[in-house]
Amino acid sequence: MLLTLIVLLPLAGFLANGLLGNRLGKPFVTVVGCGLPIVAFGLAVKSFLDLLAGGGAPIVETAFTWARIDGYAFDIAFWFDRLSAVMVLIVTGVGSLIHVYSTGYMKEDKSYARFFAYLNLFLFFMLLLVLGRSLLVLFVGWEGVGLASYLLIGFWFEEADNARAGKKAFVTNRIGDAGFLLGMFLLYWATGTLEMDRINAAFTGPVAPAVSASLVGILLFIGATGKSAQIPLHVWLPDAMAGPTPVSALIHAATMVTAGVYLVARMSGVYAQAEAASQVVAMVGVATAFFAATIAVVQTDIKKVLAYSTISQLGLMFVALGVGAYSVAIFHVYTHAFFKACLFLGAGSVIHALSGEQDVRRMGGLARKIPVTFVTFVVATAAIAGIPPLAGFFSKDEILWFAFASSRGGAPWLWAVASATALLTSFYMFRLVWLTFLGKSRMEPEVEHHVHESPWSMTGVLAVLAALSAVGGFLSLPHFLEPMLPLPRVPEHLHHFETPLLVGSILIAFAGLAGAAYFFGNGAARATRVRERFGGLHRLLAGKYFIDELYERMLGRPLTWISEHVFLRTGDRMLFDGTLHGLAGLARRTAGVFSRVQTGNLHLYAFLVVAGMAISLAWSFRHG
Amino acid sequence: MDRLQILLLLAMALFTLGLAGVIVRRNLLVMLMCMELMLNGVNLSLVAFAQQTGTMAGAVLVFLIFVVAAAEIAIAIPIVLVLVRQRRTLDADAYTDLNG
Numbered sequence: 096m097l098l099t100l101i102v103l104l105p106l107a108g109f110l111a112n113g114l115l116g117n118r119l120g121k122p123f124v125t126v127v128g129c130g131l132p133i134v135a136f137g138l139a140v141k142s143f144l145d146l147l148a149g150g151g152a153p154i155v156e157t158a159f160t161w162a163r164i165d166g167y168a169f170d171i172a173f174w175f176d177r178l179s180a181v182m183v184l185i186v187t188g189v190g191s192l193i194h195v196y197s198t199g200y201m202k203e204d205k206s207y208a209r210f211f212a213y214l215n216l217f218l219f220f221m222l223l224l225v226l227g228r229s230l231l232v233l234f235v236g237w238e239g240v241g242l243a244s245y246l247l248i249g250f251w252f253e254e255a256d257n258a259r260a261g262k263k264a265f266v267t268n269r270i271g272d273a274g275f276l277l278g279m280f281l282l283y284w285a286t287g288t289l290e291m292d293r294i295n296a297a298f299t300g301p302v303a304p305a306v307s308a309s310l311v312g313i314l315l316f317i318g319a320t321g322k323s324a325q326i327p328l329h330v331w332l333p334d335a336m337a338g339p340t341p342v343s344a345l346i347h348a349a350t351m352v353t354a355g356v357y358l359v360a361r362m363s364g365v366y367a368q369a370e371a372a373s374q375v376v377a378m379v380g381v382a383t384a385f386f387a388a389t390i391a392v393v394q395t396d397i398k399k400v401l402a403y404s405t406i407s408q409l410g411l412m413f414v415a416l417g418v419g420a421y422s423v424a425i426f427h428v429y430t431h432a433f434f435k436a437c438l439f440l441g442a443g444s445v446i447h448a449l450s451g452e453q454d455v456r457r458m459g460g461l462a463r464k465i466p467v468t469f470v471t472f473v474v475a476t477a478a479i480a481g482i483p484p485l486a487g488f489f490s491k492d493e494i495l496w497f498a499f500a501s502s503r504g505g506a507p508w509l510w511a512v513a514s515a516t517a518l519l520t521s522f523y524m525f526r527l528v529w530l531t532f533l534g535k536s537r538m539e540p541e542v543e544h545h546v547h548e549s550p551w552s553m554t555g556v557l558a559v560l561a562a563l564s565a566v567g568g569f570l571s572l573p574h575f576l577e578p579m580l581p582l583p584r585v586p587e588h589l590h591h592f593e594t595p596l597l598v599g600s601i602l603i604a605f606a607g608l609a610g611a612a613y614f615f616g617n618g619a620a621r622a623t624r625v626r627e628r629f630g631g632l633h634r635l636l637a638g639k640y641f642i643d644e645l646y647e648r649m650l651g652r653p654l655t656w657i658s659e660h661v662f663l664r665t666g667d668r669m670l671f672d673g674t675l676h677g678l679a680g681l682a683r684r685t686a687g688v689f690s691r692v693q694t695g696n697l698h699l700y701a702f703l704v705v706a707g708m709a710i711s712l713a714w715s716f717r718h719g
Numbered sequence: 720m721d722r723l724q725i726l727l728l729l730a731m732a733l734f735t736l737g738l739a740g741v742i743v744r745r746n747l748l749v750m751l752m753c754m755e756l757m758l759n760g761v762n763l764s765l766v767a768f769a770q771q772t773g774t775m776a777g778a779v780l781v782f783l784i785f786v787v788a789a790a791e792i793a794i795a796i797p798i799v800l801v802l803v804r805q806r807r808t809l810d811a812d813a814y815t816d817l818n819g
Contacts, residue, residue, distance in 0.1 A: 695815030697750070701741050 096172040097145075098156045099297035101138045101183065102222045104131040108215035116208025128211030129194045132218055136187035143180050151177055151578055153292070155228065160354060167287065174228035174292065176483050177576050181226035181425060182357055185432045189349045190218050192556045197341040197517065199552035200447060210339065217243035221350055225357060229289040233358070237322065240351045241268045247346060248338040259336040264331040271321015271328055276418050278314030281306055282365075295364025304393050308365050310570055312372025315362060316379075319355030323409045325383045331644055332406055336398040339442030348439050349432040356412045356428055360421040363580055366453040367419065370504075377417020380490050381512045384410025386640070388519035393626075396453050397442045400527050404479065405435060406515060414513055415494045419503035419583035422576035423493045430478070430486035437475035437535070437560035444468040444549045444557065445531060449542050455527065460536035464546045467554040469532045478564040480521035481604040489568030491517060492600045499596060501583040510596075512601055521607020524620075529615040533699070661708045726767035734760030747799050747809045751792070758788050 108131040116124045146154060153176035162169045175183070186605075192215060201210050220239025227233040249261030283289055285306035286297045297304050319325070324332035335347045346352070359366060359376065366373055385409045391403035408431050414422035448454055448465050462469040478485035481492065495517065499510035536543060548554065573582060614622040626633050635641070692703075733756055738751030760779050770779030799809075806813050 162781075693818055695818030697811045697814075698742055701738075705738060705742065 096157065097138055097142050098154065098175055098226055099158050100218060101135045101142070101187070102173065102226060104135045104138075105215040105218035105222065107131060109212050109219060112208050112215060113266050114210035116212060121207055124208045124211050128215060129191065129198060129451075131215065131366055132187060132191040132194050135218070135222070136184075137192045139180075139183045139187045142175055143184060143360070145176070146175060146180055155410060161231075168662070169231055169289070170229065171232055172228040172290075173226040175226065177579050178360060178425065179225050181429060181572065181576070183222065186218065186221050186225060186350050188223075189436050189560075190345060191216075192559060193341050193345040193349075193436060193440070195491075196443075196553050196556040197339075197343075199550045200341055200439070200443055200454035201339065202550075204339075206250070210247075212241055213246050213340075214249070214345070217247065217351070221354075224354055228291065230282065230291060230294075231289050231700055233291070233361075234275065234279065237318070237354060237358075238272065240323070240346070240354065241272075244335070244351060247342040247542075248335045250338055250342065260331075260337040262332040264335050265329050267331040268321045271318045274314045274317025274321075275319075278311050278318065281311050283313065285311075295362065298364045298368050300559060303368065303507075308369035309371040312362075312366050313367035313375055315358060315365075316355075316372060316376055319358050320379065321355075322358075323355030323413070323623070324406050325379050325384065325410060325413060327388065327545060327642075329383060329406050330646065333399055333402045333639070334539070336396070336402050340398065340439060340446060343402070344436045344439030344443065347402065348435040352405065352409060352431070353428045353509055353695050356409065356416065356424050359416045360425055360580065366416070366421075373417050373419065373675055374504055375417075377414050377498075380410045380413025380417055381498075381509055381516075382410070384414065384516040385408070385512050385519075388516045388523065390636055390639050391523045392519060393633055395456050397445065397455050397458075397527065397531060398439070400455075400523060401435070401438055401442060404438075404520065404524065407520060408435070408479070411491065411494050411513060411516065412499050414509065418497050418501035418505045420493070420501060420573075422573040422580040422582060422600045423490065423497055425576060425580070426572040427490040427494060427574055430490040430567050432562070434478040434485075434487055434564040435558055435563050436477040437471055437557060438479065440553070440560065441468050441472035441475065442490050444553055445472075445555070447549050448546050449538065450545055452542055455530040457537055457539065457542075458531045459534045459538070459545070459631035460532070462532040465548045467548060468557060471554075471557040472532065473528060474561040475564045476524045477549050478568075480524050480607055481517055481600060482608070483601055483604075484568065486564050486566070488600075488604070489571075492597060493573065495583075495600050496593065496596055497583065500585045500589040500592065502586050503583045505583075518603045518607050518610075519599065521604045522610045525608050525611030526552075529611055530619070531605050534615075534618055550638070559589075723767055727764055730760045730767065732760075732765035733763060736760075745810050745812060747802070747811055751795055751799070755788065755792075758784060770799050770806065776793070 108127050111127045112124050116127075143153065146152075153174055155172060155174055157170050157172040159171055160168045161171050177517040194211070197210065197214065200206055204210060217240060220236045221241055222236070224233055224236025224240060228238060245265040247260045248264055249258040249260075252261075253256045280290065282294055286294050288294060288297075298308060321328045332347060332352065336343050338347070368377070382545070387403045387406035387410060391400050391407065394400045394403060408427070412424040412431075415421070415427065444465065445461065445468060448461070449458065452458065474485070478487040483487045494665050495510055495513055497505055498507050498513045499507060538546070573580075614625065638644075674689070737753040737756030737758075737760060740756065741750050743752055744753065754805075762784055765777040765784075766782050769775065802814060803809060
């Protein structure tokens with residue numbers, strides 16, 4: 096009952112806000128929109144305590160049977176184990192905080208009720224995703240969060256660019272979903288069930304299902320690349336920043352984009368048997384991590400930097416998944432949710448203070464003017480950079496360690512690339528701090544005049560998230576998850592590398608900080624010189640490796656051409672319209688000929704009737 | 720020629736007369752009257768056959784036709800009246816608005 100209630104509360108909020116919100120006013124929307132997620136969070140904590148009291152045995156709740164086909168019942172069932180517990184707590188906890196923040200951030204917006212309705216809808220689907228016992232329920236949530244994401248990216252749809260970004264996110268996700276669906280079909284065909292615990296048991300059991308685990312793994316991973324913005328489907332996430340900033344924080348950083356990581360961790364039974372698929376996951380992950388980090392170094396839009404940073408961090412999570420350290424990936428999901436939400440909300444607070452300015456080239460010197468935002472932003476930055484003892488340090492260090500030492504695909508080169516990513520992460524994040532908050536002001540005088548600290552509903556949330564980013568790492572999540580997601584074995588002879596690597600990752604974090612201070616500390620003079628020296632490289636990075644342009648040219652234009660010439664002109668206009676118009680014209684012409692008989696003259700009609708009778712009589716006499 | 724044959728010939732004559740009238744005459748009222756002639760020709764044949772076979776069905780049918788004919792006239796005369804009020808003529812050729 097409890098689990099069903101957790102899922103349904105945000106849905107109730109969506110219905111209330113969506114149907115009545117505009118009529119009942121902002122106080123109602125605020126109470127319902129924030130209250131229900133908070134209650135859901137409370138219930139999640141209660142369920143979590145129940146789980147602990149039960150010694151970690153999964154809590155199962157069947158809401159109802161959706162369909163019964165060939166004797167197999169497709170149940171809408173919820174499954175609450177250690178992994179879902181962590182995810183539900185993140186989703187409802189961070190989600191509630193961001194709802195509270197939104198009350199301040201969206202205060203002036205005319206579509207206040209619609210915004211909260213969408214946010215609640217997102218929470219509903221996200222909870223369905225992480226609580227579903229069967230892949231089917233997970234898939235409904237998976238598609239639902241995609242829908243909510245689409246609605247929220249295009250929230251300010253009056254501007255065509257925003258609507259286009261939403262569409263891009265949706266379409267890109269569909270490509271991944273095709274892979275996910277195929278994987279699901281294959282699993283059902285091979286194991287006869289879609290319940291994930293049963294699938295995992297089937298793959299780890301004595302008789303392996305008659306299907307290649309790697310094939311299934313790769314198909315599911317294609318779905319994950321779409322949702323979690325990995326190469327080659329990463330292109331939608333930077334554009335998704337067109338949505339309101341709380342949305343970027345909640346959906347496009349803390350929760351939804353980690354759904355792919357959750358999926359792989361949830362299906363760990365399959366991936367544990369799928370060596371090739373795991374290698375693909377690790378490789379795609381590390382490539383994405385590095386490549387996104389290099390782009391983030393030169394971006395000038397504060398939200399774009401954070402977006403690429405998100406892609407990069409997601410890549411690191413996939414590295415952990417690829418080397419079999421599933422619980423470590425979830426650990427990073429958990430710490431990342433805190434500091435990235437804090438960073439995005441901090442960025443939102445900056446944008447709020449500067450009346451909508453997002454370009455860091457027109458910021459600077461904000462530290463004194465908005466101190467709370469500054470302090471929380473720095474804490475979160477230090478956390479993502481991996482400076483001990485903040486949260487990011489623990490999870491990232493574990494990822495690096497397993498990338499190096501795991502017996503299931505760990506390798507020195509993997510560690511090297513991941514470490515380079517960590518270095519870049521630290522560098523570009525502190526660069527962002529310098530450009531935004533330190534140095535001299537580069538703001539327009541008029542904007543500078545209006546700079547103000549955000550209301551307490553925003554700064555309070557920032558403070559909570561900063562505190563969690565600071566101490567969240569002390570909770571050893573991998574240890575908590577160990578009973579269901581054991582860590583991979585580390586070969587004996589590698590154990591003595593652990594301390595040097597630990598020191599190494601601390602050095603990397605500080606090296607990034609030092610590099611940012613060196614290049615951007617002095618009014619960014621040195622950085623400008625470097626940029627001029629390597630103009631070509633800068634253009635390549637600033638242009639995001641021109642992936643969008645490549646897709647446009649390789650896929651977009653040929654598809655448009657085919658649609659235009661083959662489908663529209665030849666197919667639709669010539670074949671379909673031509674046939675129909677031809678038939679209609681034929682009917683009209685024939686009718687034209689026969690309509691001449693209809694003279695309207697009664698005598699003629701009577702005569703024709705008699706003539707017809709006479710002819711039929713004559714005919715019946717002759718043949719009768 | 721026995722009685723039945725004479726009656727049937729008479730019925731046929733009535734019917735043909737009516738039919739010719741409907742086709743040939745231009746006056747709407749006359750056309751209606753001719754239609755009544757046709758109906759009565761049919762009535763006559765029905766009665767004659769009923770007499771011949773000694774059953775009642777034909778005679779009953781005649782009453783039915785009376786009723787139908789009365790109803791038909793009750794509708795047709797007002798229609799003709801309305802038409803005449805519009806065009807001030809009884810000539811059927813004036814009313815060819817329903818041509819195709």
